[in-house]
Amino acid sequence: MKSVLVFFLAVFLCFEGSRLLRRARPRSAGLTGVEFLFLGILLGPEFLNVLDPATQRNLAPAGSMILGVIGLIFGFQFEIKTLRRFPPSWPFAAATGALAVVLFTGPCAFLALRSLAGLDTSSALVHAACLAALAIPSSQAGLVLAARFAPERLRETAGLLRYIASLDGAFALLLYMAALALNPAPAATARAFPEFSAILASLFMLFLLLLHQRRAREDIGLLAAGMVLFSSGAAAARGFSPLVSAFLLGAMVVNTSREKERVYQVLALLEKPMYLFLLLFLGAKWRLDSRAIIPAALAFWACRSFARLSGGWLLTRLSGLRAQPKSIGLGLMEHGGIAFAILHEYPAILPGSPATFAASAVLAALALAAAASPFLLARLFKGETA
Amino acid sequence: MKQAPHALRSHMLHLLAGLFVLASAAVALGQRPATAFAAGGRVSLSLGFLLVFAYTASQLAAGARLPKITGYLLAGALAGPFLLGFVPRPVLLSLRFMDDLAFGVIALAAGGEIHLAALRQRRRAVLLNMAFQPLLVFSAVFLAVFFLKPFFADTRALPPVKHLALSVLLGISACALSPASAIAIVSETRAKGPYTDTLMSVTVALDVVVIVLFTAAITLFKPFLSAGAFQPARILGLVFALSASSALGLGLGRLIALYMERAGHNLLVFLACFAFGTAKCAHWLAGFTAARYGLTLHLEPLLICMAAGFYVNNSAQGPRFMDALSGFSLPVYVLFFSLAGASLDLGALAQCWPLALTLAGLRVLGLAGGAGLAGALAGDPPRRRRVAWMGYVSQAGVSIGLAKIAERQFPELGGVLVTVVLAMTAVNQLAGPVLFKSALARLGEAGGKP
Structure with missing residues (x-):
């Protein structure tokens, strides 16, 4: 009973929070929703114990549904027709930035996990790849607001940053998928891969079949909810990532269905509350009992910031982007929602103390980046000259 | 073409x-x-x-x-x-919690379907239906179970007092209807008219009467079937709990209307939380009063939500309230009825289908007689009188819930009772919606596209 009451309390808080944020955001750029992390800590076992570990376990189905919704919404951003409208140099810019982050954070994380945490090579490789995937995504939310106040000459920079931020999530998910594939899995999971691919393909066909006819908005909402639960549940039940499977489903549907706009309109209503829900859950799971978390978080933040800045500088060397400010990386400092989603899923798929510790440290780094981001964006858009 | x-x-x-x-x-x-x-x-x-x-x-x-x-x-x-x-x-x-949520939302909508003006207009028909339907349904089922004892394997071996109790309890539980099915069909067909108004009011009110009668019967039979003593205070307690539930529902309805007037944000989420919270708080209160004071104050969440829905819909916020609920109806109905379908005890049906089918048939005869007689006395046109019974056939949660309460009170009787009630409910729940939709179509009260 407690789990369900807490679930409804969380739902109400998230919908109200989403409404309040929508109202407050134009006036206060500092409000990003990350405040819900701290609300999660308050409701979690560390303080009020409303979201206690048993309740969190009971709400696991809600967790995989949230991941599914976030993955599906994210997949809907990858319409090839829309992505092709942008200058050809932009995908290279996004790939360069992501590569810089992976090349710098991945080896650092691997060395730290091998030498400080004492993990064996294969485990350290899997966790390092997951940490690198967590470092890639950047947020669009702050950029949207900053772009409104950007001077005319930096409008294109704001557009490029938003493009990079939306593509970053896909790079992160691909690396995360590869990391999970590297995991020395039990034989059953390896056997399950072709079966799961068949399920995903048949769900895609099913979604297309059901969206072939024009349907009422309520019907589309129901079908989208059903497909999210079905695909994310099927993935979780087989030890795969609900986030990645829903992302793939979304990306396939947006490129093939005529009803994509109407599906997206329904999903978009849930985007912010689901994100806040995720932050609430992450906050409740956040473990701050180890002293090593703070230095680990600072190290992760420093590594990622350096990688983002140097990646930003590197992309301004690409042809067609030489006019962009050299400090463009400052605009990519805040982590995107996909990072939070991976953070929620990663310790559940790879249970054990390294993942729990790493997730808590990365969460602290994400909160730090969210707090610093408005100032860095202001510096980029108000203080920089091209 | x-x-x-x-x-x-x-x-x-x-x-x-x-x-x-x-x-x-x-x-x-x-x-x-x-x-x-x-x-x-x-x-x-x-x-x-x-x-x-x-x-x-x-x-x-x-x-x-x-x-x-x-x-x-x-x-x-x-x-x-x-x-x-x-x-x-x-x-x-x-997934049980989904039942509580869906049941609460459906009860809010069912209460909202009762319009004060229509109720005043159809008061005579409602009261006549509430008098004749339970009387004839109870008589038909009670007499059948009592006199056909030797013909069914499930009843043959029962001693006389237990058999009498089984006949009475089955008779009363056969009178229960299904407000959830009724509201789902009314919402799907967008039905409006005197038949729909009467049916909604009767369906909601009769369930309350059935709960009171069933508790009275359990109290009456307790000294004969188990070691317990006759406790007439239980019936008074129940009447108090039902009155308190209605009053609380009206009060909470006022609060919902106030929330809609003053804030009204995220109304769907608010109503879902309200529906679910009501069910859970009522269960908690029953447990708390039993543990702390040794008496069970079991407020009826269904009645609370219905009374709240009734209040809000008959206030200035009515149209907005019903709009919000209708936006929520599809997932609620899909979940509630598909879970109800998954819970249908087909095993019980396979086990005692001859008795279940006989009783379901007799129940239909009782409903037809009761609804027809009430319609004749209320001055309904013959066409409506002929099909009126078809809307009352559905049966779901209340009858099963009551049978399970009886099972707890009388374990030696409960097995047969629950099996027969589950089997009968399976038959009625599958046939009822089809018959109701057909009745609405015949009377021309189905307004929208099916």
Whole structure:
């Protein structure tokens, strides 16, 4: 009973929070929703114990549904027709930035996990790849607001940053998928891969079949909810990532269905509350009992910031982007929602103390980046000259 | 004529989709979850499967001019533990909370369907139906169980007092109706008219009467069937709890109206939280008063939500309130009825179908007699009198709930009672919506597109 009451309390808080944020955001750029992390800590076992570990376990189905919704919404951003409208140099810019982050954070994380945490090579490789995937995504939310106040000459920079931020999530998910594939899995999971691919393909066909006819908005909402639960549940039940499977489903549907706009309109209503829900859950799971978390978080933040800045500088060397400010990386400092989603899923798929510790440290780094981001964006858009 | 190929294509498409979803579920559910994360995934998977499959089945049912809830029920029954087993019993139990939520929302909508002006206008018909229907249904079922004792294996071996108690309890539980099915059909067909108004009021009020009668019967039989003593205070306690539930519901309805007037944000989420919170708080209060003071104050969440819905809909906020609820109705109905279908005890039906079918048939005769007589005395036109009974056949939660209470009170009797009630409910729940929709169509009260 407690789990369900807490679930409804969380739902109400998230919908109200989403409404309040929508109202407050134009006036206060500092409000990003990350405040819900701290609300999660308050409701979690560390303080009020409303979201206690048993309740969190009971709400696991809600967790995989949230991941599914976030993955599906994210997949809907990858319409090839829309992505092709942008200058050809932009995908290279996004790939360069992501590569810089992976090349710098991945080896650092691997060395730290091998030498400080004492993990064996294969485990350290899997966790390092997951940490690198967590470092890639950047947020669009702050950029949207900053772009409104950007001077005319930096409008294109704001557009490029938003493009990079939306593509970053896909790079992160691909690396995360590869990391999970590297995991020395039990034989059953390896056997399950072709079966799961068949399920995903048949769900895609099913979604297309059901969206072939024009349907009422309520019907589309129901079908989208059903497909999210079905695909994310099927993935979780087989030890795969609900986030990645829903992302793939979304990306396939947006490129093939005529009803994509109407599906997206329904999903978009849930985007912010689901994100806040995720932050609430992450906050409740956040473990701050180890002293090593703070230095680990600072190290992760420093590594990622350096990688983002140097990646930003590197992309301004690409042809067609030489006019962009050299400090463009400052605009990519805040982590995107996909990072939070991976953070929620990663310790559940790879249970054990390294993942729990790493997730808590990365969460602290994400909160730090969210707090610093408005100032860095202001510096980029108000203080920089091209 | 031009629509025929389109309709055929639509049926084929939904049939294909149904097969796809079944095949996907068959593969997806084939492996036992290894971790807590995987077990949580299994629940999501079953829920998602049920949503998509029940929706597809409802589209096929609508194509065959059957009510959509028949599609939800059949899909649930097919996916449930008795047939394909895609939604196994533990998953069904973990989704129980959805019942509380859906039941609360349906009760809010059912209360909202009772319009004060229409109620005043149809008061005579409502009261006559409430008098004759239970009288004739109870008599038919009671007499059948009592006098046909030697013909059925389930009743043959019972001693006389137990047999009398079984006859009375089965007779009373046969009088229970299904406000949830009624509201779902009214909402699907957008029905409006004197028949719909009467039926909604009778369906809601009769369930309250049945609860009182059933508790009175249990209290009466307790000294004869078990070691307990006759406790007339139990009946008074129940009447108090029901009155308190109605009063509390009206008060909470005032608060909902106030919230809508002053704030009104995220109304859907607010109403869902209200519906669910009411059910849970009522259960908690019953446990708390029993543990702390040794007496059970069991407020009836269904009645609280109905009274709240009734208040809000008859206030200035009525149209907005009903709009918000209708935006929520599709997922609620799909979940509630598909879970109800999955819970239908087909095993019980297989076990005692001769008795269940006999009683279901006699119940229909009682309903037809009661509704026809009430209609004649209320001055309803003959056409309405002939089909009036068809809307009252559905039966669900209340009768099963009452049988389970009796099972706890009289374990030596409960087995037979619950099995027969479950089997009878399975028959009535599958046939009821089809009959009600047909009655609305015949009387011309089905307003919207089916």
